[in-house]
Amino acid sequence: MTDALRHHGDLDALPGLVDLAVNVRAGTPPQWLAEQLSGVDLARYPNQDAAVKAVAERHRRSPDEVLLTAGAAGAFVLIARALRPRLSVVIHPQFTEPEIALRAAGHDVHRLVLPPPFTLDPNLVPVDADLVVLGNPTNPTSVLHDRPTIRALTGPRRLVVVDEAFADCVRDEPESLADDPDVVVVRSLTKTWGLAGLRAGYLLAAPDVVERLRRAQPPWPVSSPALAACVACSTPAALAEAAAWADRLDHDRAELRAALAAVPGVAVVPGARAAFLLVRTTATDVWQPLRERGFAVRRGDTFPGLDGHWFRVAVREPATSAAFVHALEEALR
Numbered sequence: 001m002t003d004a005l006r007h008h009g010d011l012d013a014l015p016g017l018v019d020l021a022v023n024v025r026a027g028t029p030p031q032w033l034a035e036q037l038s039g040v041d042l043a044r045y046p047n048q049d050a051a052v053k054a055v056a057e058r059h060r061r062s063p064d065e066v067l068l069t070a071g072a073a074g075a076f077v078l079i080a081r082a083l084r085p086r087l088s089v090v091i092h093p094q095f096t097e098p099e100i101a102l103r104a105a106g107h108d109v110h111r112l113v114l115p116p117p118f119t120l121d122p123n124l125v126p127v128d129a130d131l132v133v134l135g136n137p138t139n140p141t142s143v144l145h146d147r148p149t150i151r152a153l154t155g156p157r158r159l160v161v162v163d164e165a166f167a168d169c170v171r172d173e174p175e176s177l178a179d180d181p182d183v184v185v186v187r188s189l190t191k192t193w194g195l196a197g198l199r200a201g202y203l204l205a206a207p208d209v210v211e212r213l214r215r216a217q218p219p220w221p222v223s224s225p226a227l228a229a230c231v232a233c234s235t236p237a238a239l240a241e242a243a244a245w246a247d248r249l250d251h252d253r254a255e256l257r258a259a260l261a262a263v264p265g266v267a268v269v270p271g272a273r274a275a276f277l278l279v280r281t282t283a284t285d286v287w288q289p290l291r292e293r294g295f296a297v298r299r300g301d302t303f304p305g306l307d308g309h310w311f312r313v314a315v316r317e318p319a320t321s322a323a324f325v326h327a328l329e330e331a332l333r
């Protein structure tokens, strides 16, 4: 396994730089959430009941279809350790931890590398694949696949795992499969709520799959503050806050996209729906001169399927995006 797979945006975001490399929502966690988490009783062992109920209700699933995990990354490790796939397929470019987890657990991984513009043709997945992992919307491409396309990947002898860590970037989540018992949906509280350090996430799946994975978990796999976050971030008020942010994001992303498209030598992957854009430049390794100008972007070359011509940039408020585009113009000169 190469070190490149282990590269993540936090390594690009050096102190002092404007961080456009990490995709956590700016200004998070919100104060109301931080206050709730600080009130958690740490002396007791964690009890999952309220958190499982809250997540189940939020997604209109039954509690036995919910498994709480230490972040989405914890779910990928669990899936890799507990299941025995004969042929795992990871659809790239995407977040690399699922592939790392599968390889670390001793599984062979077949990479299906989509070419630009990174739309998915289900027929490209080998018929004998019994585990397929994809992201939706996908990191780093920001492409949102539609439900029928993902549903077309499912089959009686195959488990499809959809990483929906960025699903709440899209208001009402029309393409989410969180209500579909035929797939495993992995969700994260990290991005929308600014809780990377808490390790809070969960998966939604059929009860037999949940039970198999649960048996592979260590005791008390999710901390009490992370359980409190699952409750707090599943309320109607929290969902309304996330929806309002998704609307702002649409607007800010469109502005950034238009500004980037006007820069010679720059192309943006179309159809972006997440909190970031994937950008191709005619020059290579633009992340370096951008860093000299005070901006951290996520270099693209460590993602399978991309090279030094690509970088990913987080969508921020218009003033930051404008300053970034100016720096990019200079960097490309």
Ligand SMILES: Cc1ncc(COP(=O)(O)O)c(C=O)c1O
Pocket (backbone or CB within 6 Å): 008, 070, 071, 072, 073, 074, 095, 135, 138, 139, 163, 165, 166, 187, 188, 189, 190, 196, 199, 200, 201
């Ligand atoms: C697509 C995607 N899925 C999952 C994760 C990890 O989420 P968590 O912090 O919940 O483990 C990340 C983090 O960068 C990500 O980009």
